[in-house]
Amino acid sequence: MTATGRRNAVDTLKVRDARDVEEVVRAAIASDQPLEIFGHGTKRAIGHPMATNAVLDVSALNAVSAYEPNELIITVQAGAPLADVQSLIDSKNQQFAFEPMDTSVLLGVSGNGTIGGMIGAGLAGPRRIKAGGARDHLLGAHAVSGFGDSFKTGGRVVKNVTGYDLCKLLAGSWGTLAVMTEVTLKVMPRPESERTLVLSGLDDVSANRAMTAALGSPYDVSGAAHLPNSAFRPAAGEHAGFSAQGRAATLLRLEGIAASVADRANSLVKTLAPFGSVDMLQDGVSAAAWGAIRDVEPFAASGALGAWPVWRIVCPPASGGALGQALARDSGGDVIYDWGGGLIWAALPPKPDAQAALVRQRVEAAGGHASLIRASEETRRNVDVFHPQAGGLAALSQRVRHSFDPKIVLNRGRMLRGTAT
Amino acid sequence: MAIMMPASDQAVLDRRDAIVTALRAIVPGEGVIDSAAEMLPYESDGLMAYRQPPMVVVLPDTTEQVSQVLKYCFEQGIKVVPRGSGTSLSGGALPLADGVLLGLGKFKRIREIDFDNRVVVTEPGVTNLAISQAVAHAGFYYAPDPSSQIACSIGGNVAENSGGVHCLKYGMTTNNVLGCEIVLMSGEILRIGGKAAENSGYDLMGIITGSEGLLGVITEITVRILQKPETARALMVGFAEVEAAGECVARIIGNGIIPGGMEMMDKPAIHAAEAFVHAGYPLDVEALLIIELDGPAVEVDELIKRVEAIAQSCGSTTCQISTSEAERNLFWAGRKAAFPAVGRISPDYLCMDGTIPRGALPKALARIRDLSAKYDLRVANVFHAGDGNLHPLILYDANQPGEIERAEAFGADILRCCVELGGVLTGEHGVGIEKRDLMGEMFSEVDLNQQQRLKCAFDAQGLLNPGKVFPTLHRCAELGRMHVHAGKLAFPDLPRF
Numbered sequence: 001m002t003a004t005g006r007r008n009a010v011d012t013l014k015v016r017d018a019r020d021v022e023e024v025v026r027a028a029i030a031s032d033q034p035l036e037i038f039g040h041g042t043k044r045a046i047g048h049p050m051a052t053n054a055v056l057d058v059s060a061l062n063a064v065s066a067y068e069p070n071e072l073i074i075t076v077q078a079g080a081p082l083a084d085v086q087s088l089i090d091s092k093n094q095q096f097a098f099e100p101m102d103t104s105v106l107l108g109v110s111g112n113g114t115i116g117g118m119i120g121a122g123l124a125g126p127r128r129i130k131a132g133g134a135r136d137h138l139l140g141a142h143a144v145s146g147f148g149d150s151f152k153t154g155g156r157v158v159k160n161v162t163g164y165d166l167c168k169l170l171a172g173s174w175g176t177l178a179v180m181t182e183v184t185l186k187v188m189p190r191p192e193s194e195r196t197l198v199l200s201g202l203d204d205v206s207a208n209r210a211m212t213a214a215l216g217s218p219y220d221v222s223g224a225a226h227l228p229n230s231a232f233r234p235a236a237g238e239h240a241g242f243s244a245q246g247r248a249a250t251l252l253r254l255e256g257i258a259a260s261v262a263d264r265a266n267s268l269v270k271t272l273a274p275f276g277s278v279d280m281l282q283d284g285v286s287a288a289a290w291g292a293i294r295d296v297e298p299f300a301a302s303g304a305l306g307a308w309p310v311w312r313i314v315c316p317p318a319s320g321g322a323l324g325q326a327l328a329r330d331s332g333g334d335v336i337y338d339w340g341g342g343l344i345w346a347a348l349p350p351k352p353d354a355q356a357a358l359v360r361q362r363v364e365a366a367g368g369h370a371s372l373i374r375a376s377e378e379t380r381r382n383v384d385v386f387h388p389q390a391g392g393l394a395a396l397s398q399r400v401r402h403s404f405d406p407k408i409v410l411n412r413g414r415m416l417r418g419t420a421t
Numbered sequence: 422m423a424i425m426m427p428a429s430d431q432a433v434l435d436r437r438d439a440i441v442t443a444l445r446a447i448v449p450g451e452g453v454i455d456s457a458a459e460m461l462p463y464e465s466d467g468l469m470a471y472r473q474p475p476m477v478v479v480l481p482d483t484t485e486q487v488s489q490v491l492k493y494c495f496e497q498g499i500k501v502v503p504r505g506s507g508t509s510l511s512g513g514a515l516p517l518a519d520g521v522l523l524g525l526g527k528f529k530r531i532r533e534i535d536f537d538n539r540v541v542v543t544e545p546g547v548t549n550l551a552i553s554q555a556v557a558h559a560g561f562y563y564a565p566d567p568s569s570q571i572a573c574s575i576g577g578n579v580a581e582n583s584g585g586v587h588c589l590k591y592g593m594t595t596n597n598v599l600g601c602e603i604v605l606m607s608g609e610i611l612r613i614g615g616k617a618a619e620n621s622g623y624d625l626m627g628i629i630t631g632s633e634g635l636l637g638v639i640t641e642i643t644v645r646i647l648q649k650p651e652t653a654r655a656l657m658v659g660f661a662e663v664e665a666a667g668e669c670v671a672r673i674i675g676n677g678i679i680p681g682g683m684e685m686m687d688k689p690a691i692h693a694a695e696a697f698v699h700a701g702y703p704l705d706v707e708a709l710l711i712i713e714l715d716g717p718a719v720e721v722d723e724l725i726k727r728v729e730a731i732a733q734s735c736g737s738t739t740c741q742i743s744t745s746e747a748e749r750n751l752f753w754a755g756r757k758a759a760f761p762a763v764g765r766i767s768p769d770y771l772c773m774d775g776t777i778p779r780g781a782l783p784k785a786l787a788r789i790r791d792l793s794a795k796y797d798l799r800v801a802n803v804f805h806a807g808d809g810n811l812h813p814l815i816l817y818d819a820n821q822p823g824e825i826e827r828a829e830a831f832g833a834d835i836l837r838c839c840v841e842l843g844g845v846l847t848g849e850h851g852v853g854i855e856k857r858d859l860m861g862e863m864f865s866e867v868d869l870n871q872q873q874r875l876k877c878a879f880d881a882q883g884l885l886n887p888g889k890v891f892p893t894l895h896r897c898a899e900l901g902r903m904h905v906h907a908g909k910l911a912f913p914d915l916p917r918f
Binding site for chain 1: 649718867
């Protein structure tokens with residue numbers, strides 16, 4: 001791994017507090033030595049290879065500053081291990097409702113990274129359709145900008161409109177705007193029970209229609225995914241944790257108190273009658289299936305498609321089925337759907353450009369955008385990893401970036417190809 | 422006017438006639454208003470203590486016109502204040518004497534209803550309620566429901582990141598918008614986001630939402646719509662102590678129940694509301710909670726039982742549970758009419774809007790009682806208890822010399838108290854001019870500079886809605902300067918690997 005090699009060749013500066021971060025960033029500005037912002041490094045293979053020659057390691061900023069279950073908030077330092085924080089809030093029957101994705105399966109690394117990485121990547125799981133994304137759960141942050149200044153934004157309460165909501169920008173900014181040092185996140189009660197309804201054997205477009213019908217119902221569906229039958233990987237059922245039938249599976253999740261889930265399941269079965277008969281997955285099996293979907297296990301680095309580049313496509317949900325089907329056909333690849341069709345994971349047969357032109361043309365025509373989440377370093381050097389924006393929007397995004405980091409010392413080159421110098 | 426606005430530019434005022442002529446060339450007919458009498462309705466928004474006639478009012482009805490008006494003002498160095506329905510409670514749409522007031526009231530069309538993607542694409546002048554009404558026949562609604570929803574515009578909702586009674590469960594505006602068309606001060610038209618769940622790149626939609634009209638003028642919005650819950654029922658619970666009501670709120674949340682709405686009123690608010698709407702509120706309690714559960718009937722019935730038990734364990738003295746829609750609406754009637762009800766018992770009132778951690782509620786109410794005595798002004802409290810958003814109504818009489826100043830000082834002290842207790846200056850009404858000079862209570866100069874740098878990325882000349890939100894205006898060049906110590910790269914005491 002070249003990335004690891006590079007890491008060993010450069011300074012790694014392990015900061016102990018926000019003051020240290022300020023000092024490192026200021027020195028980086030003064031000497032024009034861009035910094036790679038590093039927690040556990042589990043997502044460093046996402047984005048363009050960076051033009052950085054020092055590592056700012058925040059993993060020692062790992063304290064839980066305050067956890068107040070009755071206030072539905074947790075304040076935690078950015079380097080805190082996500083797994084530890086999740087088990088802490090789990091002990092009070094709470095969770096991050098946006099179901100942060102664990103990228104380790106897809107990328108073939110170990111560990112689930114830090115809280116800062118979770119926010120910086122902003123990769124939400126199946127419940128995004130109901131609960132929103134990382135951006136909707138970040139209530140406040142302390143961070144150090146590319147000016148080397150510590151600033152705070154937001155607060156420690158859910159309802160707050162005091163000043164610009166800089167939290168929204170920090171979520172999903174891949175460490176290119178500021179180095180977060182401490183964040184306050186919203187936590188939500190974990191549902192008492194869950195049940196998943198499974199339709200079998202639907203083609204992608206029909207499955208998309210079934211998911212649209214379910215999400216347009218009043219039954220509060222909290223997950224809607226489709227695993228097409230595939231020549232490239234084990235059957236859908238196997239991935240979803242139930243018996244392999246060699247058939248496509250469309251999964252719809254209901255969560256809440258048991259009586260409510262049972263009631264809504266009965267109603268939803270009727271809504272879905274035109275799409276065929278329904279099987280049920282109960283709590284543990286259901287949870288395992290959604291874990292597999294959230295983490296894109298069908299395209300696991302250790303699996304049959306482990307060497308294939310993987311795209312993450314976000315599009316208007318009702319157009320997902322047709323888009324994914326055409327993309328799989330024309331690329332010779334494989335797709336799975338989440339968010340009722342609004343999120344498509346596409347693994348394509350390896351080519352030097354990861355078939356970027358084909359993917360982006362199709363995705364743009366559908367009103368969506370595509371990021372290349374897994375690809376070789378060589379490919380990530382030559383292909384736009386994040387979806388290129390139209391002229392005016394790209395210019396505004398750059399001005400926004402400069403307003404935080406005018407010298408581009410934070411994760412230089414990670415999001416935008418050609419900013420390597 | 423107690424608050425200072427940016428000094429007027431005499432050179433601009435001297436060119437008023439030429440400016441009006443130029444604007445008429447862009448927006449023909451009745452779209453440009455320059456007579457003092459006709460501009461009167463635009464002098465003020467929902468924060469009526471502040472009034473200022475604008476230099477001229479422009480009411481464009483196409484994006485292209487908005488773009489041309491902004492481009493002209495940009496080139497001429499003329500300030501612009503955008504306005505939706507003018508219901509802001511923080512003075513966000515207060516005009517400037519040397520500024521163009523840009524009204525979006527003619528953008529009244531819903532452009533597309535897309536049930537499959539569960540979105541509505543709308544122009545900004547459409548009212549919040551009109552969106553819900555347009556999709557009601559298919560069982561859908563737009564979730565954020567500010568109490569001004571019959572009048573306030575969706576464009577204004579985006580500008581202010583409006584909340585409402587149901588945002589504990591369903592989120593604020595920012596959690597329910599997906600995309601927009603926005604015109605920058607330069608006249609440039611951009612499209613951000615759309616029908617997909619997320620934008621590409623930085624979350625610009627997220628930063629525009631709640632930016633109080635300082636970053637751009639929105640000409641189209643894509644909002645999420647939801648299916649209406651199958652049923653809703655409410656409990657009305659009285660407590661002899663405010664502390665017990667606060668404890669009840671904490672225990673409900675602590676038990677994993679997120680009600681659709683959870684409102685609290687204190688004794689003065691209960692009495693004012695009951696006298697006005699006769700909702701059957703108990704008059705011998707210190708605090709009243711209205712707790713609404715929504716969802717499938719079996720779920721609501723079960724949660725009603727759980728909440729009732731929690732309320733009893735907290736020492737509730739009265740508890741009524743709605744058994745019909747009429748009864749549920751009656752419970753709400755008093756709460757929803759709380760502001761006008763207070764208006765009946767006082768010539769004037771100031772509506773404050775701070776947020777505190779839920780657990781700090783009893784402390785906050787005790788502090789407000791002390792301040793009420795100190796300033797010798799009555800106060801009634803209504804409170805979005807579920808999310809800690811406090812709305813103290815300060816009663817005063819503008820005809821009594823010095824009372825408005827006392828009321829404003831009282832209000833400022835309440836907001837300082839919110840920040841001290843771990844909360845924030847505003848939960849849903851916005852900073853505007855009302856809380857502008859209190860921003861320093863919550864943010865350092867460094868914090869505010871970072872926010873203003875972001876403003877520079879959208880509006881480098883500071884022409885769009887200046888004088889709002891930020892207590893001090895800085896030039897962008899000044900904000901962009903680096904203050905870095907000469908290239909030291911020593912870190913002698915940092916662990917290295």
